[in-house]
Amino acid sequence: MQYTELGKTKENVSILGFGAMRLPTKGSNDNIDENTASEILSYGIDNGINLIDTAYPYHSAGIDGNGNSEVFIGNFLKENSYRDDVLISTKSPSWLMEEKGDFEYYLDKQLEKLKTDSIDIYLLHALTKDDWNKVRKLRVLDFLDDSLSSGKIKHVGFSSHTEIDTFVDILDAYPKWEVVLTQMNYLDEYYQTGVMGLDELKRLNIGSMIMEPLRGGRLVQNIPPEVQKLWDCAEVKRTPVEWALEYLWNRDDVDCVLSGMNSLEQVKQNIQIASNVKEISESDQDLIREVARTYKTLTGNECTSCGYCMPCPEGVDIINCFNEYNIGKMLNNPKGSAMQYFSLIDEDCRADSCIDCGDCEFVCPQMLDIPQELEKVDNYFGREFNHF
Ligand code: SF4
Ligand code: SF4
Structure with a gap:
């Protein structure tokens, strides 16, 4: 396993983090298959993964609910005495906040679920422009200051799928951000905050955690024949997973890539790649661009997001x-x-x-x-x- 410093946090983190949003389940999303999940997490930690990322709603019955991922992770770390071996990253459900006291209410609940006195990395979850405006009015930054002072959280940040303007507004509003979780893969360089967002994080020495490295698995499953034909031309052969992960780990603005692994095979495969990251050459870069272009030809229409048609008088985005x-x-x-x-x-x-x-x-x-x-x-x- 390779490690890197996570920006201002100065924490030495594995370049592969364990995303606990797609743990193995039995039947329904809220019913975690605890035996299998324990087996694959133990393998991951024993083989060098030292960051687990979860969130309040992960593995809940509904999208806004109180999920079982944090509960499972808390029990698992305690029962197996792994707490001191890993950093826990979890997220505050911004969309549920209605008054200032709610921030502390949910944090206390999460500490209890995770069976810990302190959360290593606490992120405001999936901030949209509207959520950001709302939580600022509810004085979220005072809450974060207080929680850092009391030690209930060690490092603070946010996750987001916004466009770059809102992202920069959020970054500018608080000098204590240390970590940001953002979406990136070779198809998304110019989607959401993409490369511009990563560039900002690097400039500010804010640690970057990456979500959707495999686009929810779509970059490695059902590969279109047009894409496979291109991969077959590469001088150095790689699997689709290696292409996607090594593309990210060859970037100097990426720190920790989260992968929502749900089988031992995936954990072993990803750890193996993270332990021996091969260099992406100039010709590999060209090939990746060609693959991205080919994926894009498979799209529904040719919109280039130029914006000439905006704003629409009816407000259509x-x-x-x-x-x-x-x-x-x-x-x-x-x-x-x-x-x-x-x-x-x-x-x-x-x-x-x-x-x-x-x-x-x-x-x-x-x-x-x-x-x-x-x-x-x-x-x-x-x-x-x-x-x-
Ligand atoms: S004008 Fe509108 S629809 Fe056409 S390419 Fe530009 S953004 Fe897309
Ligand atoms: S309402 Fe429809 S047709 Fe009219 S400007 Fe908006 S998108 Fe175009």
């Missing part, structure tokens, strides 16, 4: 509607993109708000018939978040 639609088509993953579509885009800004007024006619350099394309988006996702 055309760029993000097409973004999520294209990603879902490209990766053949409508459920994953639906989660983003319904959580990131406000109800009034989704595809079904288009009234076909014609204002965006002829403006698109890609010659897209925007209302017609929005209708396809609406048909693809439906009108309710009912995929889970």
